[in-house]
Amino acid sequence: MSAFKYALLQQDTGSQARRGRITTSRGEIETPAFMPVGTSATVKGILPEALKEIGAQIVLANTYHLYLRPGHKLIQQLGGLHKFMHWDRPILTDSGGFQVFSLGDIRKITEEGAAFQSHVDGSKHMLTPELSIEIQLALGSDIVMVFDECIPHPAERSYISESTNRSARWAKRCREVLSPGSSSALFGIVQGGMELDLRKQSVEQLREIGFEGYALGGLSVGEETSLMYDMMEYSLPLLPIDHPRYVMGVGTPENLIEGVARGCDMFDCVMPTRNARNGLLFTTFGKVSIKQARYRDDERPLDPDCQCYVCQHFSRAYLRHLYVSKEVLASVLNTHHNLYYYQQLMAGIRQSLEDGTFSKFRKDFYHKREKHSLNLID
Amino acid sequence: MSAFKYALLQQDTGSQARRGRITTSRGEIETPAFMPVGTSATVKGILPEALKEIGAQIVLANTYHLYLRPGHKLIQQLGGLHKFMHWDRPILTDSGGFQVFSLGDIRKITEEGAAFQSHVDGSKHMLTPELSIEIQLALGSDIVMVFDECIPHPAERSYISESTNRSARWAKRCREVLSPGSSSALFGIVQGGMELDLRKQSVEQLREIGFEGYALGGLSVGEETSLMYDMMEYSLPLLPIDHPRYVMGVGTPENLIEGVARGCDMFDCVMPTRNARNGLLFTTFGKVSIKQARYRDDERPLDPDCQCYVCQHFSRAYLRHLYVSKEVLASVLNTHHNLYYYQQLMAGIRQSLEDGTFSKFRKDFYHKREKHSLNLID
Ligand SMILES: [Zn+2]
Ligand SMILES: [Zn+2]
Numbered sequence: 001m002s003a004f005k006y007a008l009l010q011q012d013t014g015s016q017a018r019r020g021r022i023t024t025s026r027g028e029i030e031t032p033a034f035m036p037v038g039t040s041a042t043v044k045g046i047l048p049e050a051l052k053e054i055g056a057q058i059v060l061a062n063t064y065h066l067y068l069r070p071g072h073k074l075i076q077q078l079g080g081l082h083k084f085m086h087w088d089r090p091i092l093t094d095s096g097g098f099q100v101f102s103l104g105d106i107r108k109i110t111e112e113g114a115a116f117q118s119h120v121d122g123s124k125h126m127l128t129p130e131l132s133i134e135i136q137l138a139l140g141s142d143i144v145m146v147f148d149e150c151i152p153h154p155a156e157r158s159y160i161s162e163s164t165n166r167s168a169r170w171a172k173r174c175r176e177v178l179s180p181g182s183s184s185a186l187f188g189i190v191q192g193g194m195e196l197d198l199r200k201q202s203v204e205q206l207r208e209i210g211f212e213g214y215a216l217g218g219l220s221v222g223e224e225t226s227l228m229y230d231m232m233e234y235s236l237p238l239l240p241i242d243h244p245r246y247v248m249g250v251g252t253p254e255n256l257i258e259g260v261a262r263g264c265d266m267f268d269c270v271m272p273t274r275n276a277r278n279g280l281l282f283t284t285f286g287k288v289s290i291k292q293a294r295y296r297d298d299e300r301p302l303d304p305d306c307q308c309y310v311c312q313h314f315s316r317a318y319l320r321h322l323y324v325s326k327e328v329l330a331s332v333l334n335t336h337h338n339l340y341y342y343q344q345l346m347a348g349i350r351q352s353l354e355d356g357t358f359s360k361f362r363k364d365f366y367h368k369r370e371k372h373s374l375n376l377i378d
Numbered sequence: 379m380s381a382f383k384y385a386l387l388q389q390d391t392g393s394q395a396r397r398g399r400i401t402t403s404r405g406e407i408e409t410p411a412f413m414p415v416g417t418s419a420t421v422k423g424i425l426p427e428a429l430k431e432i433g434a435q436i437v438l439a440n441t442y443h444l445y446l447r448p449g450h451k452l453i454q455q456l457g458g459l460h461k462f463m464h465w466d467r468p469i470l471t472d473s474g475g476f477q478v479f480s481l482g483d484i485r486k487i488t489e490e491g492a493a494f495q496s497h498v499d500g501s502k503h504m505l506t507p508e509l510s511i512e513i514q515l516a517l518g519s520d521i522v523m524v525f526d527e528c529i530p531h532p533a534e535r536s537y538i539s540e541s542t543n544r545s546a547r548w549a550k551r552c553r554e555v556l557s558p559g560s561s562s563a564l565f566g567i568v569q570g571g572m573e574l575d576l577r578k579q580s581v582e583q584l585r586e587i588g589f590e591g592y593a594l595g596g597l598s599v600g601e602e603t604s605l606m607y608d609m610m611e612y613s614l615p616l617l618p619i620d621h622p623r624y625v626m627g628v629g630t631p632e633n634l635i636e637g638v639a640r641g642c643d644m645f646d647c648v649m650p651t652r653n654a655r656n657g658l659l660f661t662t663f664g665k666v667s668i669k670q671a672r673y674r675d676d677e678r679p680l681d682p683d684c685q686c687y688v689c690q691h692f693s694r695a696y697l698r699h700l701y702v703s704k705e706v707l708a709s710v711l712n713t714h715h716n717l718y719y720y721q722q723l724m725a726g727i728r729q730s731l732e733d734g735t736f737s738k739f740r741k742d743f744y745h746k747r748e749k750h751s752l753n754l755i756d
Contacts, residue, residue, distance in 0.1 A: 041699065045706040048691075070674070070699045078677050078695055086691045277706075296448070299456050313426075313464045317456055321419065321448045328423040328655075328713075331706050 016263035019353035064099030080140030160193035185212035276334035285372035308340035394641035442477030458518030538571035563590035654712035663750035
């Protein structure tokens with residue numbers, strides 16, 4: 001029996017922002033929430049205990065990667081993904097669709113599903129809505145995503161329409177395999193490209209089927225940020241108020257704030273982890289490229305306002321040294337800080353929603369960055 | 379004023395093994411002890427807190443690497459190596475000699491010192507006994523090593539003799555810079571290649587100068603293991619009984635046991651950390667190459683007898699998955715286990731010396747590995 005539910009706790013008066021709580025059989029998720037990405041059964045460079053310590057409530061794992069390596073059946077046989085990666089909090093799995101279309105070498109999309117070749121070993125595979133759900137359930141996912149096509153941008157309107165309708169039919173097939181009330185929740189994904197009427201049509205198709213939560217797909221695919229915000233602003237209010245809303249693959253700290261203001265509850269993005277490994281760090285005063293020579297003898301913590309383990313114990317000079325020396329610890333410390341920053345940002349957003357001060361929080365967020373870009377602080 | 383002292387607590391009756399305790403101003407080191415190698419101001423892939431948790435009492439840092447990058451003066455300006463790398467227990471620094479001779483692109487050895495080109499950027503440098511000590515003191519080292527030449531093997535007897543005598547003169551110059559009773563201890567390094575009489579002569583030259591501790595250098599340089607053991611067996615008893623004895627760059631778990639049996643108190647080696655990053659793991663039943671297909675679906679912990687974080691929470695299948703997927707966490711988890719294994723081995727040795735059961739411990743150590751190689755256990 002499903003323990004999944006969403007409670008809308010508070011609504012902001014000055015924006016569409018919502019403070020909520022998702023309950024799953026593996027624990028609660030206070031929303032708005034950011035989900036670190038654990039592609040191959042590990043959030044790259046951080047231990048599960050550290051993830052918990054910094055406040056991660058849920059992680060995302062990639063169906064495509066785990067299907068290819070080490071294989072969902074192996075993970076199932078070993079007791080499921082939670083046990084495999086030593087993570088007992090909720091896991092959301094994507095459907096594999098996005099990676100099939102972006103990483104798979106050859107693709108052929110039919111009504112049945114998507115044929116592709118593995119980026120790992122070139123082997124041939126066919127991913128269907130039914131198989132995607134089967135894989136996600138074998139992994140033991142708490143929140144399963146429907147199998148859909150993430151439409152590239154730009155694309156012809158006729159293709160967007162065709163694809164969106166097919167994704168809706170695929171979504172229905174997913175729902176048929178994974179019924180409401182199952183132990184795993186199923187989220188539908190709104191497509192429709194950048195066409196408002198097709199977005200609306202997609203929402204209606206999904207609401208007709210009925211899901212435990214709703215995601216916006218096909219965003220952050222190269223479009224202008226303002227266009228992405230427009231799509232959120234238009235689409236999110238069309239979704240049922242009593243279900244969680246998730247904008248997939250988004251984004252920067254700014255994107256998170258703006259997504260929340262437009263009514264989004266859940267986010268995921270590789271940015272904090274991938275940027276960390278490339279020495280790009282997020283701080284309250286903006287981005288830092290730690291390899292820069294200016295940090296060579298800088299004894300200050302990366303972000304003096306940050307309470308994370310890294311900022312409490314190490315200097316910018318040390319972080320720069322580790323990065324230019326290509327040390328493993330550079331990835332470990334940078335990842336820790338960046339994920340902490342993201343979790344703190346979300347915690348701050350949630351607190352401000354509880355206090356009714358979200359619009360001030362949003363203003364302060366930008367103000368601090370502006371002061372920095374004017375060189376008033378460093 | 380120096381807090382450095384060595385207390386010989388117990389001597390084994392069946393071997394030369396010794397249980398002792400080194401005191402430094404940054405804490406005590408129970409011996410025999412293994413020192414993880416933290417080449418560039420980080421023990422690769424492990425956080426300082428984790429190092430402490432697994433029982434590391436002291437780490438070794440490389441003067442050569444830190445001199446070139448980020449520079450000893452920068453580290454001094456930032457408050458010293460302990461603060462820089464967030465490690466408040468003792469640090470031993472090598473003299474840089476070994477790396478100059480093994481990594482430096484061009485070398486010219488004169489009475490003054492060694493001229494070399496940086497392996498990082500090709501820049502030209504001259505390392506002298508005086509500069510080596512200056513660098514080590516700038517880093518804030520607790521145990522400073524004399525600058526010496528690590529003689530390659532094999533080498534002409536005439537060269538070994540010449541080099542050993544020069545190293546003795548260099549050792550004297552080091553002692554002149556770093557007097558007894560300083561806040562950092564200075565260890566002499568016995569050379570002499572594989573020539574017994576030159577080893578003896580080197581010991582006499584060093585004892586004449588007088589150091590807080592004595593090391594055997596020029597071992598583990600490609601010679602047969604039995605020859606290395608012979609050199610230890612011959613040289614270690616020539617050293618003063620009331621000072622710590624350190625065999626540099628050694629070695630495998632077997633080497634540690636045999637080194638202890640021959641009277642050694644301190645060891646260092648990159649093996650546990652470097653092997654970890656290459657997926658080679660140490661266990662009570664021998665070595666494991668975690669990439670092997672046999673571990674693909676192996677749900678057992680790496681070493682069922684190991685109480686480390688990794689063996690308590692992850693399967694061999696997961697460790698294999700991380701390794702073949704080239705995940706950062708593979709290095710982190712493998713390093714953690716290997717260093718834990720080394721620390722546990724030393725703790726077991728120390729306990730057996732206290733209990734007067736070292737010879738049994740030594741026998742059991744080999745017995746367990748033999749059973750495994752006979753496939754009696756896996
Ligand atoms: Zn921080
Ligand atoms: Zn272990």
